[in-house]
Amino acid sequence: MKRIYVKEKWCLGCHLCEYECAYANSGIADMVKALKGKNICPRIKVEDGDGVHFAVNCRHCTDPICVKSCIAGALSREGDGMVSLDRDKCVGCYTCVMVCPYGAIMPAEDGKAAQKCMLCTDNQMNGEPNCVKHCPNGAIVFEDRG
């Protein structure tokens, strides 16, 4: 399946992807209206170290521990391999948040459920990941590596 991969060598740590993610999932057509004055809660987060930057989001693991740990059956692995979260089933226990080794699942903004990267299939971007589209240095790619 096509997954989002990050090339650490080219990640500049500009954090644009976080804002593009928050915008994509806001449900609001205008970016300013969506993000102005808000504390954003993106599904991709850039880790900054000493001269090293790396954007992290869901890896869509082949053997996802979050799916195994979900007590409500909200997390599942779809036919194409995407790890998907059903917000309506999520009870907000956050077990998945704690077990994800990448820190790629986090509480949603409203605090009532978890959220994770769904490869922009569940928002206004129609399956074209917005972080990939707007990365200024080609550091985030969407490709099938088998």
Added chain:
Amino acid sequence: MNGTLFIYPDYEVVRDYDKCIACRVCERQCANEVHSYDPDLKKMFADNTKCVNCHRCVCLCPTHALKIVKSDNTYKINANWDNQTINEVYRQAGTGGVLLSSMGNPKPYPVYWDKMLVNASQVTNPSIDPLREPMETAVYLGKKNAGIERDENGRLKDTLPPQLKLSVPVMFSAMSYGSISYNAHESLARAAEELGIYYNTGEGGLHKDFYKYGKNTIVQVASGRFGVFKDYLETAAAIEIKMGQGAKPGIGGHLPGSKITDAVSTTRMIPKGVDAISPAPHHDIYSIEDLRQLVYSLKEATDYKKPVIVKIAAVHNCAAIASGIARSGADIIAVDGFRGGTGAAPTRIRDNVGIPIELALASIDTRLREEGIRDNVSIVAAGSIRSSTDLLKAIALGADACYIGTAALLSLGCHLCRSCHQGKCNWGIATQRPELVKRLNPEIGYRRLVRLVTAWKHELQEMMGGMGINSVEALRGNRLMLRGIGLTDRELSVLGIRHAGE
């Protein structure tokens, strides 16, 4: 009053606070530390005094909340003492130093490209549609004066000296590793390979990683002789002797020690952190005869398999100099006009020394034709070829091909802020700082270069077709295809063209 006076910045950052979402991308992307975030006010601020107007923040701002405008701060209006002239006096009174600048001459000298118009076919000769009929853009650079010799069986012997084949009459100008980054060099090298053209190492040597692009590489031998050794010469497709540079004729180069990193030091074969000085002259060249010795030394070293280029700056008597070069054994002459770029040059020299490439090119081509030695050499024009029309007009004036430097850098993201000499290029081009160099991803950079040259090729074909010409060879030196507009008789005679309407 102490040494320095406050000088109001030339440009101001204007932020539309209605649009700014305080994402701080501008702050993270500015190596000059212009932008800052105030957590108490939850607002972004900008320090205009640090801004070099490189537009990195403008381009990356996700809500397009930023723009940069010319400051309207002014001294009392004075047609003689304009603001910049006054500020330069203040700067020099404060520092006692030579003013430094980067990139090409920005002064409002006449641009002759814009005063020449191109012909097209009507009625009496057919124009050609390049989408339906062949339109050759390939050119060969090198000596064309092979004698006709036959072997004992009467068959023609191949006596043609080595040639460079270009799929489009465009090459990337000499820009050294050191003055530009590793990633910029990689972008140029990969683009040259894909396009079937050449890029030029400049005088900074050739990084070992780029030897694999050798067949698309022109290596330079300049007065500092940095990084010149056997493998360097043998790897290349051609060797260029740099006698001068359009942006700074008559003087050498100076790469500050801060740019001499480990890799630059190894490539240039000089100590790390020490300023790299290229002398003004080659210390072994004081005449055409001396030049001939170096040309033949380089040919001897590479078994006469590679064309040798001699690059000169366009200066007052360049036609006579070119005549000498054409007799020196060189295969190609590159002429760099006074609007050519640089990574650093003394401002006064960049802005006042040399002549426009259009006039130099025309006079050199005319002189070599008059002396019957035009076929001894190919001519490459450089020094601000900005578009496919500049390219076309240069060919019609007599060039075999053109070097593009500034246009190539623009396609890599350069916004002509002309601050290369400060080493903090926000676009990852004119810098050696690793965190800035990585901003230029060669995967993106080389594709943009390929697209630019491909676009120019299409336009060149379209315009040649309109003239009823189906190959660059047939356009070269075809000055009847050009007409001057608003030029004096003297200018027309130097350019060797007629006025529009004639």
